[in-house]
Amino acid sequence: MTRIKQIFTHTRLVGVVFNSCRRFHAELVRPESSGLPIIHHDKYVCELPPSHRFPMGKFPRVLHFLLKDQVITEKQVWAPEIASKDLLSCVHSEEYLKTLLNGTVHEEEQRRTGFPWSQDLVRRCRYETGGTVLAAEVALQRGLACSTAGGTHHAFPGYGSGFCLLNDLAVAAKCSMRSTKRKVLIVDLDVHQGDGTAFIFKEEPHVFTFSMHCGKNFPLRKQQSDLDVSVEDGVEDKEYLATVNAHLPRLLETFRPDLVLYDAGVDPHWEDELGRLRLTDQGLYQRDLYVIKTAVSRGIPVATVIGGGYSQDLDKLALRHSIVHRAATKVWNDCEL
Numbered sequence: 455m456t457r458i459k460q461i462f463t464h465t466r467l468v469g470v471v472f473n474s475c476r477r478f479h480a481e482l483v484r485p486e487s488s489g490l491p492i493i494h495h496d497k498y499v500c501e502l503p504p505s506h507r508f509p510m511g512k513f514p515r516v517l518h519f520l521l522k523d524q525v526i527t528e529k530q531v532w533a534p535e536i537a538s539k540d541l542l543s544c545v546h547s548e549e550y551l552k553t554l555l556n557g558t559v560h561e562e563e564q565r566r567t568g569f570p571w572s573q574d575l576v577r578r579c580r581y582e583t584g585g586t587v588l589a590a591e592v593a594l595q596r597g598l599a600c601s602t603a604g605g606t607h608h609a610f611p612g613y614g615s616g617f618c619l620l621n622d623l624a625v626a627a628k629c630s631m632r633s634t635k636r637k638v639l640i641v642d643l644d645v646h647q648g649d650g651t652a653f654i655f656k657e658e659p660h661v662f663t664f665s666m667h668c669g670k671n672f673p674l675r676k677q678q679s680d681l682d683v684s685v686e687d688g689v690e691d692k693e694y695l696a697t698v699n700a701h702l703p704r705l706l707e708t709f710r711p712d713l714v715l716y717d718a719g720v721d722p723h724w725e726d727e728l729g730r731l732r733l734t735d736q737g738l739y740q741r742d743l744y745v746i747k748t749a750v751s752r753g754i755p756v757a758t759v760i761g762g763g764y765s766q767d768l769d770k771l772a773l774r775h776s777i778v779h780r781a782a783t784k785v786w787n788d789c790e791l
């Protein structure tokens with residue numbers, strides 16, 4: 455454990471300066487460590503038309519359950535700033551950002567994202583992206599940080615898709631590489647392929663995209679990640695965990711990332727409305743614990759996002775999404791970060 459501490463202390467001493475992310479630095483001036491950093495903003499959420507299938511209400515409930523169950527205290531909560539247009543332009547095209555921010559998105563485009571355009575929706579996505587950027591930055595300083603949103607991996611540079619308007623993982627990865635060319639490993643265990651992220655980084659040697667997903671699930675047309683692991687419908691805990699185990703340590707040892715961005719989507723759960731796998735709550739907890747511990751025990755900082763999860767029972771879903779924060783808390787305490 456001492457070794458882990460030394461590595462992270464060293465990371466702090468050498469400083470973390472992102473040219474494009476200076477706006478977040480004020481947030482980092484916290485003299486005392488007050489437990490695992492949880493990144494959350496009230497504006498992670500917005501109104502949707504009644505009976506819209508996206509479970510928007512899950513975001514505040516994740517924080518609610520973490521506080522209610524005394525997994526965290528309010529002192530641990532860090533609020534991100536909204537992602538600026540300048541920041542987003544490191545991934546997204548000028549034209550796309552213009553239409554998105556000005557509300558001139560065509561109806562066909564709106565259908566592809568699954569969301570009717572609104573100012574509040576765009577604001578929500580920008581805060582969510584700011585949250586993932588802050589989680590990455592804080593993780594580099596403290597070893598581990600978890601947002602209560604994020605994982606919008608279907609967004610491409612020039613268009614949104616599948617409930618994803620902005621690719622927060624890609625913006626955070628670009629941002630953390632900008633000044634020092636850090637190497638970033640994106641571990642995407644959402645049940646759907648991280649197609650947008652794979653496309654964005656297909657020719658970027660400093661970012662490795664690892665997507666493990668259900669092969670028969672959305673998107674129909676897959677992109678090529680640096681490593682795609684496609685699993686069959688109906689896979690259960692044991693086989694799933696063995697598959698993660700078969701790849702992750704090797705990736706960490708060969709690619710040797712400076713940061714892991716972990717998309718802990720809960721849609722591989724057996725009750726998920728859009729997943730086709732059969733993981734249990736315990737399986738998700740074991741998965742999250744394994745991913746975080748395997749990286750952190752090697753001195754590699756981890757920032758987590760919640761990824762996808764679909765259920766009409768918002769409390770049940772939010773509790774499921776809070777599994778990653780519970781697993782991260784265990785690693786934080788065990789590793790004395």
Ligand SMILES: [Zn+2]
Nearest residue numbers: 644645646762
């Ligand atoms: Zn998903």
